[in-house]
Amino acid sequence: MNASLSEKKLPAVWAGLLWILTALHIYPILLVLLSSVRTKADLAASPFGLPKQLTFEYFATAFQTMHYLRSLFNTGLIACLSVGLCVVMAAMAAYAIVRRNNRFYRAMYILFLAGIIIPFQMTMIPLYKVLQTFELINTFQGVIFIYIGSLAPFSVFLLCGFVKGVPRELEEAALIDGCGRYRTFFRIVLPLLKPAVTTVSVLNVFYVWNDFLLPMLYLSDSKKMTITVQLASFQGLYFNDWSLIFAGVCMIVLPMLIIYLIAQRFIISGITAGAVKG
Template identity: 35%
Template sequence: MKTGRRALLGFYSLIVIVPLLVVVGGSFKTTQQLFDSPFGLPTHPTLDNYDTVLRQQNLLRVLGNSITVVAVSVPVTLILASLTAYAAARLPGWWGRVVFGIFAAGLAVPAQAMMIPQYVQFDRLGLRNSLTGLMLINVVVTLPVAVFILTGFMRTLPQELYEAAELDGAGAWTTFRKIAVPLSFPSLAATSIFLVVMHWNDLLYPLLFIDDPAKRTLPLALLDFQGEYLTDYPLLFTGVVVASVPMVLAYAFLQRHFVAGITAGSVKG
């Protein structure tokens, strides 16, 4: 069994590592070098692809758009989701189940089924083709996921803490701010990582809502490297590497909180 597990993990590692090496190595190759040796290390590494992507393709500006969208969408989603999750966990009787059920129902509706009404509504409100509209639609789409995760965690918090806070004269807002939020920090950190990845990698809504090249996000800008008859793979790989660096750094710094968040509540103290 141990040998089988190791073999399975080794096979899975190859599935992950080989494409990663091809992408990273391909970003330092020319097109001819990539097609001559797609799996080999670059024999004559070049930074021309990075110069083209960052300067000529103006990817730094696109990178700023993505950072702006994520930096606004994630905190707003976490604030709204934490308030909703606290209400769903604390409301007595069936009220809490109703609140949770409304947001949980949002998970059952495919995003594609809502796109035409959303497009028409945002166009009428003047929010289409703007980063503000993109931030708003990101919050709307990912809010049910965040509420679902946070509600499950807040329901595991000991009720004695809330009762003690009420005996000390703390109101609902004080209890939420000084007890529920600090204790839910591991779950909030894990949820924030999920939201960052979802918002950062989102292509569907920017493709639908954004027409102005100056307001594109990274996934949308990467489509420029793929033509109808020819794809510049070295430039595409370089763009993928640049787009992945912020995610890798974010996970490296938040890994401890992510692991704590996904295991929080699994063991009772």
């Protein structure tokens, strides 16, 4: 009897712990949202309290001060080009590494793994010298090249595991039907990697979208700055307008939230599934 009661109480205890953890995760998000619609005086008087009066003027001010549409376009352009090119090349590299299991490709795989270990802070000065040599400082091309190199190791590492789940029989059947190696990859293998490619793409887009250091170092023109660098302009040396900063944060997060909600199904399937369906 006592054992049955304890078994009934255990799910309730776990549910309570999950609700507590959920509240701990949601509270900072709600704090940012509420702080973005509060007046400066209200926020200064009670930083963690409920708003006494709602105002949306800071969103309009942030929209103009950040040059939101222009910085949004700059960030989207850099993210789409760098992630798109990186994922295609990473998928091809992962396919070659898995299918051609010899010393050269094993060494290439180790080289990609080394790229995950080395932090960007160790390479940012040599990269600046390289971009300066090729006259790519303050250009989108230079930033995109660096992002491709930075994202490639992690992308290859993840995609290699998914390529191993693609049956060789499908490729052999395509080769018998007359498909070449590249056509087999783009027509047979790559579509089967759709969940994994979507997962890697979304994770990489999040990284590029939220990155502050790289565009700050290599983009000096205010018309080419990304959205996170524009947000930093709200911070002063002696004073920070927190209501304006919180409004800008909400405007930065909104596009990524929409992308995540659209691609959520593919992300979950890409993380949990590595086998071929059908």
